[in-house]
Amino acid sequence: MDIRRRNNVTVVGREDGPVLLLAHGFGCDQNMWRLVLPLLTDAYRVVLFDYVGSGRADSAAWDERRYGSLEGYARDVLDVVEELDLRDVVFVGHSVSAMVGVLAAAGAPHRIARLVMIAPSPRYVDEDGYRGGFSAEDIEELLESLESNYLGWSATMAPVIMGNAERPELGQELTASFCATDPDMARVFARTTFLSDSRNDLRTVTVPTLILECRQDLIAPREVGAYVRDAIPGSRLITLEATGHCPQLSAPQATAAAIAEFMGAV
Amino acid sequence: MMCRTDQVPEPGEGQDVDATDAVFTSLLEDSAEELYEEAPCGYVSTLMDGTIAKINATLLAWLGLERSEVVGRKRFADLLTVGGRLYHETHFAPMLQMQGAVSGIAMDIKTAAGRMPVLVTSKVKTTEEGEPLLIRTTVFDARDRRAYESELLRRRTVAEEARRQAEADRARLQEALAVLQQNLLPAELPTIPGLEAGSYYHTASPDLLGGDFYDLFPLETGRWAFFLGDVCGKGPQAAAVTSLTRYTLRAAALHNPDPVTVLTTLNTVLHERYTSGDPRYCTAIYGVLDLTGEHVGVHLASGGHPPALIQRTDGSADYLPTPGGMLIGVLPQAHFSATRTDLLPGETLLLYTDGLTEARTGPQRERYGDDALREFTAARPGHGPQALIAALTGLLASFGTGLDDDTALLALGVPAPLPTTVSES
Numbered sequence: 001m002d003i004r005r006r007n008n009v010t011v012v013g014r015e016d017g018p019v020l021l022l023a024h025g026f027g028c029d030q031n032m033w034r035l036v037l038p039l040l041t042d043a044y045r046v047v048l049f050d051y052v053g054s055g056r057a058d059s060a061a062w063d064e065r066r067y068g069s070l071e072g073y074a075r076d077v078l079d080v081v082e083e084l085d086l087r088d089v090v091f092v093g094h095s096v097s098a099m100v101g102v103l104a105a106a107g108a109p110h111r112i113a114r115l116v117m118i119a120p121s122p123r124y125v126d127e128d129g130y131r132g133g134f135s136a137e138d139i140e141e142l143l144e145s146l147e148s149n150y151l152g153w154s155a156t157m158a159p160v161i162m163g164n165a166e167r168p169e170l171g172q173e174l175t176a177s178f179c180a181t182d183p184d185m186a187r188v189f190a191r192t193t194f195l196s197d198s199r200n201d202l203r204t205v206t207v208p209t210l211i212l213e214c215r216q217d218l219i220a221p222r223e224v225g226a227y228v229r230d231a232i233p234g235s236r237l238i239t240l241e242a243t244g245h246c247p248q249l250s251a252p253q254a255t256a257a258a259i260a261e262f263m264g265a266v
Numbered sequence: 267m268m269c270r271t272d273q274v275p276e277p278g279e280g281q282d283v284d285a286t287d288a289v290f291t292s293l294l295e296d297s298a299e300e301l302y303e304e305a306p307c308g309y310v311s312t313l314m315d316g317t318i319a320k321i322n323a324t325l326l327a328w329l330g331l332e333r334s335e336v337v338g339r340k341r342f343a344d345l346l347t348v349g350g351r352l353y354h355e356t357h358f359a360p361m362l363q364m365q366g367a368v369s370g371i372a373m374d375i376k377t378a379a380g381r382m383p384v385l386v387t388s389k390v391k392t393t394e395e396g397e398p399l400l401i402r403t404t405v406f407d408a409r410d411r412r413a414y415e416s417e418l419l420r421r422r423t424v425a426e427e428a429r430r431q432a433e434a435d436r437a438r439l440q441e442a443l444a445v446l447q448q449n450l451l452p453a454e455l456p457t458i459p460g461l462e463a464g465s466y467y468h469t470a471s472p473d474l475l476g477g478d479f480y481d482l483f484p485l486e487t488g489r490w491a492f493f494l495g496d497v498c499g500k501g502p503q504a505a506a507v508t509s510l511t512r513y514t515l516r517a518a519a520l521h522n523p524d525p526v527t528v529l530t531t532l533n534t535v536l537h538e539r540y541t542s543g544d545p546r547y548c549t550a551i552y553g554v555l556d557l558t559g560e561h562v563g564v565h566l567a568s569g570g571h572p573p574a575l576i577q578r579t580d581g582s583a584d585y586l587p588t589p590g591g592m593l594i595g596v597l598p599q600a601h602f603s604a605t606r607t608d609l610l611p612g613e614t615l616l617l618y619t620d621g622l623t624e625a626r627t628g629p630q631r632e633r634y635g636d637d638a639l640r641e642f643t644a645a646r647p648g649h650g651p652q653a654l655i656a657a658l659t660g661l662l663a664s665f666g667t668g669l670d671d672d673t674a675l676l677a678l679g680v681p682a683p684l685p686t687t688v689s690e691s
Binding site: 025026027028031032034035095134138141142194216217218219243244245246249250 | 314315316343347348349351352353355356357359360361363364
């Protein structure tokens with residue numbers, strides 16, 4: 001199998017630089033890194049990819065069972081790392097990908113040397129004294145909305161929903177827009193993301209880890225950042241002067257600086 | 267008509283001008299401020315972090331909130347339902363940051379009464395240097411549209427479920443039919459010392475049981491019975507007759523293997539069974555192979571079936587006529603005629619159903635025909651029954667859509683002696 005094509009792998013930056021593997025989260029694709037990327041390519045060899053089911057990954061490789069668990073996404077990461085024969089990789093995972101990175105690092109400790117977790121959350125649902133920020137009903141509401149396909153999907157997703165074979169102009173519009181996703185695959189990714197519970201996996205992390213959180217993040221609140229730091233021995237938590245869930249977009253300079261400092265510090 | 271207020275009215279036009287003036291004046295009173303506040307859509311401007319800086323009265327009315335509760339206190343995402351907020355943070359905000367504008371996204375806002383579906387469009391306002399300043403957002407009422415979309419989605423789900431069900435039903439039916447069809451044919455032909463046999467069955471439609479059948483089975487020592495035939499029609503009724511026919515032939519052959527006797531018994535059974543209302547009949551060749559003599563003796567009878575063909579060793583092929591054989595099961599008394607021949611080493615006896623000879627070929631869609639079959643068979647080297655079946659299978663495949671009926675083939679032959687090595691002079 002052609003992993004480079006399957007996962008739409010892109011390699012840019014300094015050829016002999018340390019390797020950064022940037023992994024996008026639920027909701028978009030490797031375009032998520034476009035603002036921070038130019039700040040990294042001078043010093044690092046940067047590898048980007050799309051998970052199967054997202055962006056321009058090969059949708060023929062989709063398997064609902066595999067991608068119904070975070071291990072399936074971690075397998076994608078390992079496939080890319082092995083295909084490119086990367087070693088001493090610094091895995092930078094956004095949102096759910098931070099947890100995928102934890103699984104991948106446990107699966108290939110000789111290849112993944114460090115983790116950068118951006119806006120991570122090991123568990124979105126509140127339970128038994130843990131506060132993830134959402135009730136089970138909240139998550140159900142999101143999933144139901146996605147299931148019925150009509151929350152926020154009419155405009156961006158309409159071309160996919162309608163099938164663009166007869167209407168190529170819709171397909172062009174789609175390829176021109178970022179974060180285009182097949183709704184059926186996105187639904188599975190959403191369910192996997194928001195119902196996962198990776199709290200126990202955090203304790204398996206043995207590599208140096210940097211956690212980046214935003215001052216205000218509706219998806220991953222501050223308590224969750226502190227929880228992740230406390231669960232990973234020796235990890236470091238930095239709170240960026242940024243709002244929202246995507247500091248690599250809202251504060252690319254600060255995000256790149258934090259990564260660079262971490263790369264130099266360890 | 268364009269009117270200027272300072273225009274002196276022409277005599278007789280005064281009233282019209284006054285009326286137009288009144289309309290125009292009321293238009294002027296529609297100030298930009300009021301246009302903003304009372305617009306038929308919601309307006310909201312936020313800082314780059316989403317904090318609401320300005321909001322119009324229409325949107326406040328939808329939300330059921332006072333301006334003082336919102337401005338500087340809430341962020342745009344706070345106005346959304348939880349599902350909308352998650353979507354906003356994972357899709358909307360990133361796209362806005364990357365593209366500077368996002369249009370026509372469907373989300374739900376929280377209202378006093380619950381929720382309200384809206385369509386949201388946002389654009390980032392930048393300084394002259396291109397630095398982002400604030401986000402301008404319009405919010406359109408999408409209640410009717412969303413209800414319509416939901417209905418479309420609901421129908422799509424129902425249609426998909428129906429399609430899945432239909433496909434599952436079809437798969438189940440085909441599996442049942444395949445099992446039944448196998449019951450009408452031997453799973454595999456028996457191995458007979460001194461004889462080679464080959465067969466092929468072409469199913470024209472996976473949805474319909476075919477009416478063709480064949481079999482090869484032992485009688486007493488050194489003697490074997492064979493038959494091949496075709497029940498009129500297709501489907502479950504034909505299959506029921508096929509099953510009856512197959513087991514009647516086998517039972518009759520064990521009782522008395524004489525070909526005419528066996529076909530006469532079958533005629534009686536079929537005629538008795540299907541005479542009322544739904545007449546069913548078949549054509550068949552039934553015969554006995556005698557392997558006890560010097561040559562393989564063939565004794566066969568036909569009831570209305572296309573004649574068997576014998577592939578000779580000298581590159582010729584001959585039909586084995588059985589004149590006067592009647593359809594089986596139509597009349598209470600039927601007459602069948604039998605014939606005998608010997609199969610020499612290297613010769614092959616071919617039985618077939620008319621799917622083969624009735625197939626349509628060529629641009630004129632002409633019937634393939636008996637002569638073409640004889641020539642085809644004669645032109646094949648005498649490599650035995652299985653080689654002939656393989657060649658005919660290829661022929662059937664070459665007919666493509668011209669082959670629209672089930673077709674059964676059964677070939678029986680005596681293997682040629684192994685050629686002894688002869689040094690050529």
